[in-house]
Amino acid sequence: MADWGTLQRVADSAAADAYQAQLEARFPEVGPAYQPSGKMGATALPWLALGAGLGVPAGAIATLIAGAISLVLFALMGALIALIAACGWVVCITVAIELGIAVIGGAITFAVAGFVPGFVVAWMGKHGRNRSRWAALIFAVPAAIAGLGAALAIPYAITAMVPAPYDPDELSFAGLLHTCFGTSWVHLGVIALGFVIAILVSAITAYGEVGAQKFCERCQRYMDVVALPGASFDRAAWIFERMRARAAHEVPQGLSNVTNELDVQLELFRCSGCSAGFLEGLAHARTEWITPKGDKDDRHREWLCFSAATTPAETEVLAGSRVEEREGGGT
Numbered sequence: 001m002a003d004w005g006t007l008q009r010v011a012d013s014a015a016a017d018a019y020q021a022q023l024e025a026r027f028p029e030v031g032p033a034y035q036p037s038g039k040m041g042a043t044a045l046p047w048l049a050l051g052a053g054l055g056v057p058a059g060a061i062a063t064l065i066a067g068a069i070s071l072v073l074f075a076l077m078g079a080l081i082a083l084i085a086a087c088g089w090v091v092c093i094t095v096a097i098e099l100g101i102a103v104i105g106g107a108i109t110f111a112v113a114g115f116v117p118g119f120v121v122a123w124m125g126k127h128g129r130n131r132s133r134w135a136a137l138i139f140a141v142p143a144a145i146a147g148l149g150a151a152l153a154i155p156y157a158i159t160a161m162v163p164a165p166y167d168p169d170e171l172s173f174a175g176l177l178h179t180c181f182g183t184s185w186v187h188l189g190v191i192a193l194g195f196v197i198a199i200l201v202s203a204i205t206a207y208g209e210v211g212a213q214k215f216c217e218r219c220q221r222y223m224d225v226v227a228l229p230g231a232s233f234d235r236a237a238w239i240f241e242r243m244r245a246r247a248a249h250e251v252p253q254g255l256s257n258v259t260n261e262l263d264v265q266l267e268l269f270r271c272s273g274c275s276a277g278f279l280e281g282l283a284h285a286r287t288e289w290i291t292p293k294g295d296k297d298d299r300h301r302e303w304l305c306f307s308a309a310t311t312p313a314e315t316e317v318l319a320g321s322r323v324e325e326r327e328g329g330g331t
């Protein structure tokens with residue numbers, strides 16, 4: 001996988017914002033041209049149900065892994081704070097980092113709890129030719145809820161078996177468990193928020209994934225993904241202009257001998273039956289700057305900047321510039 005985007009060294013984060021804004025003005029974000037029909041294959045429902053069934057344990061396991069990593073980082077940082085405190089100091093930055101680990105680690109863990117079931121349901125639905133975003137969403141959300149519930153039940157069950165330390169001590173294993181998996185209003189509030197995050201992420205993931213699975217309604221099959229060479233911003237602007245002018249036959253000439261241009265990722269979707277397709281361009285903006293403290297900071301943003309249906313003739317002419325072809329998948 002190529003590392004997309006040409007690294008731009010800029011002065012500071014404000015300059016990075018300006019660079020980004022200038023690119024977004026030149027390549028405005030567009031919506032996808034492909035919209036799923038909403039239809040469902042005869043076997044879509046059983047496949048979606050199977051996806052939901054697999055999504056529960058898959059989501060629970062992924063959530064436990066993400067949560068365990070967050071918890072280990074939280075415990076290590078807590079130990080560092082205690083070590084410094086033992087020397088009579090409280091270093092504010094370490095406390096801030098500890099809070100950051102708790103918030104970001106928690107948010108990532110709950111997002112994983114939504115993403116994994118959402119993805120599994122949409123992916124399994126493809127086997128039953130599901131083109132309904134709402135059907136995928138309806139199966140993904142309960143799977144996310146059940147998976148997160150199962151993932152939470154395990155640390156709570158362990159905590160219930162470990163007696164709370166007599167002296168509230170966050171550094172012992174028992175203390176850490178009772179600190180993190182209690183039943184105060186704060187704990188319950190965080191769990192409620194976690195379910196909201198998981199539900200939203202599972203819905204967005206399932207909905208978005210079905211939109212990404214481009215299906216040819218005429219031939220009743222999924223399109224293959226044909227990777228084209230990457231393009232510089234200037235080259236991409238020219239390609240998009242030629243596509244809009246219905247001059248796709250000129251594009252391969254402009255793409256021949258192009259290597260290592262990483263600003264705009266070009267992807268062609270092609271139906272192997274009728275050659276109907278879509279051309280999409282994903283713009284990448286990568287910046288790097290030195291903060292006032294002397295640290296390196298960087299940013300990578302990507303957005304869809306071109307998306308259009310292609311006629312069979314256009315698809316075939318563009319496919320001639322492919323760099324690799326992988327199966328769009330599905331049956």
Ligand SMILES: [Zn+2]
Nearest residue numbers: 216219271274
């Ligand atoms: Zn077709």
